[in-house]
Amino acid sequence: MNMKAPRGTVDILPKDARKWQFVESKIKNICDKFNFEEIRTPLFEHTEVFQRGVGDSTDIVQKEMYTFEDRGGRSLTLRPEGTASVARAFVENKLFGDPNQPVKLYYFAQMFRYERPQKGRMRQLNQFGVEVLGSASPAVDAEVIDLAMSCYRELGLKSLKLVINSLGDNESRTNHRRALVEHFTPHKDELCKDCQTRLSQNPLRILDCKTDSDHPAMKTAPSILEFLNEESKNYFDQVKDYLTAMGIDYIVDKNLVRGLDYYNHTAFEIMSEAEGFGAITTLAGGGRYNGLVEELGGPATPGIGFGMGLERLLMALEAEKKEIPIDEALDCFLVAVGDEAEKEAVRLVHELRKNGIQVDKDYQGRKMKAQFKSADRNKAKYVLILGEDELQKQIINVKEMQTGEQVEIPLSQLAMTMQEKLQGGIENE
């Protein structure tokens, strides 16, 4: 019996979950500033959505999808990325008819890719992503990149590198593709096995190959930038100008092609340059995909977006030693001694919580001393002590743990008193 989490998956335990909450809320806040709205799409889609959307020749579709057949014989796939799903939802729900264009969406979602796990690569991974549909303005490209960079900046990351490139429009791509095939065909036998396939399937990705990166033909290969037509070149220039205007540093890398078929024009990646980050440096990647919505059966609609790996974001924070502020302190811990007190304690805890006070108690039948230890472990600000004496007098002892001061409070006034004490504490902070 294998009762372990499947390979490439992890449990996020409370200690880490707090970090996730922090990061997610910070990012949501930024999305709000940028006026992006959340969208939640299904965890799985008809396999065809990804085949058509992401592209049959991509690694994702060819070897990384979690595809299964349901009881009705339909082929379904756990989403390997977010853009195709969002585009599908955009079409299906006719968001192109929304008067508020462009449609600016963000999501937090688990993605699934059947790969060998390693540092920064899981089979189930968490992504934050953004998609803007309905605008072909280069200012939107810049806005989306700005949003991504803002997330990292506001979380305190410094060692980042933004790499951008343009893949051009269809005409530019077609011409470039033809030139690439012409250029590499004479060297076909010298290229790696993968690249030989790429030559016919997706020659653009030969530029991305690491095995053949030293091949002389690589250096002389025609760059997409040389094949950008006037419109594409102009578009790329505008994106760069906007980035410069916003003070966002970038590097143009003509070999950045991105793995998915749907990209055109702007492509970008954000990498970490922090020490000890691991072999994988890409934190986020994205680009423009003006043909995708149409490919999925919608009206011709320009789009752009990115996916940001949250595991990698957390890794980067760790690599740069960014502490995540976490408020672990508990307001009150109730210590009860004796059977009668225990009964009253259960009721009291209920009442305090009803009055908005954070409180916990012991459920292990521990002795008083051990209950105090629990209170400490929970970093309780106040310990409420209830024993026979207190019950007799209908009071409770309230001890402030930091100072050790202890006062008697009538049971009937406990909730009110604690509200005041905790309120005061917050104001003083």
Added chain:
RNA sequence: GCGGUCGUGGCGAAGUGGUAAACGCACCGGAUUGUGGCUCCGGCAUACGUGGGUUCGAUCCCCACCGGUCGCCCCA
């Protein structure tokens, strides 16, 4: 799919071809009959990944498998 490396209690971590498998942390109890964080004392646990093989005997040697981890391809 391929390669490196690892696999001892809740966690961390020693160790040996031979009858009780260190130690540290954590946890529980006591010193302190109702008051914590320090100290001291005591207690605790189905621990040698699984299956074969070598051997009089394997946690330790060999093989296979499984799993973790890191890396390759590619990506978040």
